[in-house]
Amino acid sequence: MNELISNILIGIGLAFSFFGCLGLIRLPDIYNRLQSATKCVTLGACCILLSLVIRYGFNDIGIKALIAIPILFFTSTSGAHALLKGSHISGFKMWEKSVTDHYSDDTLGKEEETTEKT
Amino acid sequence: MMEWIDFSFWFLIALTALCLLRVILGPTVADRVVAIDIMGIIVVGICVLLAIRTGRSFLIDIGIAWIILSFIGTLTMAKYLERRKLNE
Amino acid sequence: MRAINVLIYFLICFATWLLLTHNLGWQNLVAGSVISLLTTLVFSRYFNFDVTKMINPVRWFWMIIYIIYFIWQCVKANFDVAYRVLHPAMPIKPGIVRVNLTLQGSLARTILANSITMTPGTIAVDIIDDILYVHWIYVRYLDHDRYAYRISGKFERILKKIFE
Numbered sequence: 001m002n003e004l005i006s007n008i009l010i011g012i013g014l015a016f017s018f019f020g021c022l023g024l025i026r027l028p029d030i031y032n033r034l035q036s037a038t039k040c041v042t043l044g045a046c047c048i049l050l051s052l053v054i055r056y057g058f059n060d061i062g063i064k065a066l067i068a069i070p071i072l073f074f075t076s077t078s079g080a081h082a083l084l085k086g087s088h089i090s091g092f093k094m095w096e097k098s099v100t101d102h103y104s105d106d107t108l109g110k111e112e113e114t115t116e117k118t
Numbered sequence: 119m120m121e122w123i124d125f126s127f128w129f130l131i132a133l134t135a136l137c138l139l140r141v142i143l144g145p146t147v148a149d150r151v152v153a154i155d156i157m158g159i160i161v162v163g164i165c166v167l168l169a170i171r172t173g174r175s176f177l178i179d180i181g182i183a184w185i186i187l188s189f190i191g192t193l194t195m196a197k198y199l200e201r202r203k204l205n206e
Numbered sequence: 207m208r209a210i211n212v213l214i215y216f217l218i219c220f221a222t223w224l225l226l227t228h229n230l231g232w233q234n235l236v237a238g239s240v241i242s243l244l245t246t247l248v249f250s251r252y253f254n255f256d257v258t259k260m261i262n263p264v265r266w267f268w269m270i271i272y273i274i275y276f277i278w279q280c281v282k283a284n285f286d287v288a289y290r291v292l293h294p295a296m297p298i299k300p301g302i303v304r305v306n307l308t309l310q311g312s313l314a315r316t317i318l319a320n321s322i323t324m325t326p327g328t329i330a331v332d333i334i335d336d337i338l339y340v341h342w343i344y345v346r347y348l349d350h351d352r353y354a355y356r357i358s359g360k361f362e363r364i365l366k367k368i369f370e
Contacts (some may be wrong), residue, residue: 018129023137024156045163052170055170061169061178079192080155086199092146
């Protein structure tokens with residue numbers, strides 16, 4: 001029974017990872033790619049870790065996998081945020097059909113001031 | 119049911135090939151960095167599948183170390199894209 | 207108050223070490239305590255959070271509710287991404303919007319930004335003063351009150367009950 005549940009969880013993890021990589025290929029610009037890929041691939045890896053916990057129970061290997069889940073969540077979300085901010089400051093264009101961009105509306109004037117000073 | 123785990127192992131390796139396709143195609147630097155970051159998370163999944171297959175616990179340690187190293191690399195590339203120094 | 211903080215961070219580090227190594231020999235205990243002490247002494251000045259607030263059990267109850275709600279939103283987000291990727295016409299309408307924050311404290315704001323990254327269609331870009339910038343994959347409304355309630359309303363209400 002445990003083995004069946006863990007196999008189903010591995011299947012769910014594979015499907016989510018596949019959707020994330022498909023989004024990485026199909027979506028038009030870096031911001032949308034980062035969004036789909038981070039969400040889907042992180043949850044896919046978490047599903048595979050959970051399947052290991054269910055298959056082996058709470059011994060040494062299962063507890064290690066349980067500790068790895070929050071580490072994976074926090075590092076992947078913080079990394080995505082840092083990469084998004086860095087690429088926006090570096091000046092990569094958004095997709096041409098984007099609706100609004102309040103961030104560059106608010107920060108563009110300040111950046112010009114700092115570059116003039118330096 | 120070891121065949122299913124073998125199949126999912128090869129499936130994840132095919133997904134890393136998709137990420138490498140984005141590394142080759144990507145028009146800008148940031149796209150390539152994103153693809154490498156996502157590939158790190160998929161490699162963690164491969165490590166966990168190997169741990170399920172063999173039942174050894176040190177493979178999870180390799181996975182955790184891989185998560186942290188990939189995070190440090192991503193932060194360094196983000197600092198580089200912001201055009202700031204590393205000690206700010 | 208600072209001594210209590212350092213003690214609790216030391217205990218958290220030591221428990222994590224014991225769970226990761228899974229070994230109770232005396233050599234392992236000595237090595238773990240030395241490493242936890244070094245880590246605590248170097249890094250504890252970066253955490254200025256009042257730990258004594260966490261004794262109250264009501265906050266733990268709201269934290270469990272927050273985790274359950276977060277997992278539900280996370281699963282919903284994945285099906286949302288799958289729908290947008292598999293649809294042949296790709297129904298996306300991206301944009302960056304600003305959301306006013308009423309939450310105080312750096313730890314609470316970090317958890318809020320990380321949660322917004324994992325919820326359907328949104329990812330946090332930056333926080334300047336009291337404004338959070340969010341990249342949204344399908345901008346439904348341009349009216350601030352409606353999208354702010356949709357993006358961060360419930361998270362902010364539960365986090366206020368946990369941290370204030």
